[in-house]
């Protein structure tokens with residue numbers, strides 16, 4: 211069996227990932243978010259608020275009997291409040307970094323610790339954003355946490371490459387890690403962007419236009435692209451990538 215731990219499976223891209231995987235009976239999905247919207251015999255849900263660091267550190271990855279693949283997909287993320295720095299509440303800043311960067315770091319650490327000696331294809335996929343590379347006003351926490359997630363992934367990859375059992379030579383020993391940006395996708399996150407105030411977000415009209423001009427990707431199509439790419443894992447040479455570059 212293949213085991214996929216995915217954060218943010220209640221809607222959007224994370225839900226599309228889970229639904230795509232559940233079409234194959236050899237996949238088992240463990241989802242984590244505050245709400246659950248999937249019912250399937252091969253799906254188990256953990257009600258988890260990823261801004262609660264104690265709850266995240268309490269989460270335990272399981273030791274599965276003879277897994278073929280074990281994946282952690284750090285998908286859950288949020289823009290938080292779209293406002294310039296100077297207009298945010300301190301707690302908002304702490305919560306947003308916790309969701310977007312601290313929780314994925316904690317989960318990745320626990321994942322590697324748990325499966326270090328497991329013989330399987332072991333992969334961590336972080337869901338990044340083009341915002342990791344482009345400063346967007348009103349999105350300081352989002353841009354910087356996604357940039358942090360990219361660098362975190364590159365460092366973990368570098369650490370895996372100095373292991374004696376280099377994952378590119380023997381994927382069943384070491385871990386592969388990727389930070390993959392999906393492009394603009396038609397989810398609640400985009401609705402939230404379109405509801406930002408013009409005063410706090412200069413690019414509001416651009417994001418309204420992505421929707422009216424039908425430029426937003428479909429979560430199902432995007433998720434299929436991710437798994438098409440991940441099915442050729444040894445052909446991916448970079449850590450921090452955009453899915454559009456692999457279409």
Ligand SMILES: NC(=O)c1ccc[n+]([C@@H]2O[C@H](COP(=O)([O-])OP(=O)(O)OC[C@H]3O[C@@H](n4cnc5c(N)ncnc54)[C@H](OP(=O)(O)O)[C@@H]3O)[C@@H](O)[C@H]2O)c1
Nearest residue numbers: 218220221222223243244245260286287394395397398399
């Ligand atoms: N949509 C885009 O255009 C776009 C572009 C670039 C990158 N991304 C990235 O893609 C990923 C998925 O985004 P999306 O567009 O699918 O967003 P979405 O539709 O808003 O879904 C976000 C998911 O994250 C979960 N989540 C949010 N806060 C959480 C919390 N405190 N604890 C646990 N889970 C939480 C939500 O579940 P609950 O509310 O049930 O907890 C939900 O399942 C994010 O990392 C986002 O940054 C999206």
